[in-house]
Amino acid sequence: MRRMHGTAAAALLLALCFAVQGRAAVAWGDKGENVVKIQTRLKQYGYMDAPADGIFGQETYNAVIWFQKKNGLKADGVVGPATAAALGIRLNGTGTQTAVSYNESEVYTLARLVHAEARGEPYVGQVAVAAVVLNRVRSSFFPNTISAVIYQAGAFDCVADGQINLSPDGDAIRAARDAMNGWDPTGGCVYYYNPATATSAWIWSREVRLCIGAHCFAI
Numbered sequence: 001m002r003r004m005h006g007t008a009a010a011a012l013l014l015a016l017c018f019a020v021q022g023r024a025a026v027a028w029g030d031k032g033e034n035v036v037k038i039q040t041r042l043k044q045y046g047y048m049d050a051p052a053d054g055i056f057g058q059e060t061y062n063a064v065i066w067f068q069k070k071n072g073l074k075a076d077g078v079v080g081p082a083t084a085a086a087l088g089i090r091l092n093g094t095g096t097q098t099a100v101s102y103n104e105s106e107v108y109t110l111a112r113l114v115h116a117e118a119r120g121e122p123y124v125g126q127v128a129v130a131a132v133v134l135n136r137v138r139s140s141f142f143p144n145t146i147s148a149v150i151y152q153a154g155a156f157d158c159v160a161d162g163q164i165n166l167s168p169d170g171d172a173i174r175a176a177r178d179a180m181n182g183w184d185p186t187g188g189c190v191y192y193y194n195p196a197t198a199t200s201a202w203i204w205s206r207e208v209r210l211c212i213g214a215h216c217f218a219i
Contacts, residue, residue, distance in 0.1 A: 191203065
């Protein structure tokens with residue numbers, strides 16, 4: 001996992017509370033009836049061979065991407081209204097109202113971390129990186145704010161090498177917001193690393209729950 005050090009820059013923080021539309025979609029990490037519907041139809045159409053087990057993981061994600069590309073849809077691996085309609089299914093229980101409170105400066109800081117650590121990764125992998133930060137905030141073993149987690153000494157290389165200061169693109173900002181609005185593709189992981197570049201024996205000792213793109217996510 002990448003390491004970082006430094007202190008959070010002072011900023012004027014404006015606390016805003018949004019009543020946002022819940023994620024009217026089904027995506028990596030989701031489980032249940034909607035996932036079974038998606039998998040069943042993907043199998044029926046020849047995009048997927050794996051069982052319809054109700055767990056949205058790598059094989060389902062790959063099948064959704066393939067289906068979206070073949071049908072002229074945005075290939076983001078997320079089954080929203082357009083993809084569901086193309087599959088000929090109706091999703092249950094999506095689009096409920098959820099109250100989300102967050103700070104816009106923290107959103108931007110999280111997006112900068114996502115951009116620095118995961119640009120070029122699949123979109124779901126960018127959300128997963130953001131979710132790891134938020135899972136740390138909720139854990140008693142890490143600092144309790146987004147900025148403090150990101151700028152904790154020795155946590156991420158992107159702070160030490162200055163990439164944290166790059167301006168995040170639209171995907172990184174959207175990924176930060178999606179994670180803040182409750183999407184956690186990792187299922188609660190608090191670590192991630194690139195097995196192709198990781199040199200720490202300690203990080204290799206963590207229990208890996210899943211891998212997305214170049215990153216493995218662990219507890």
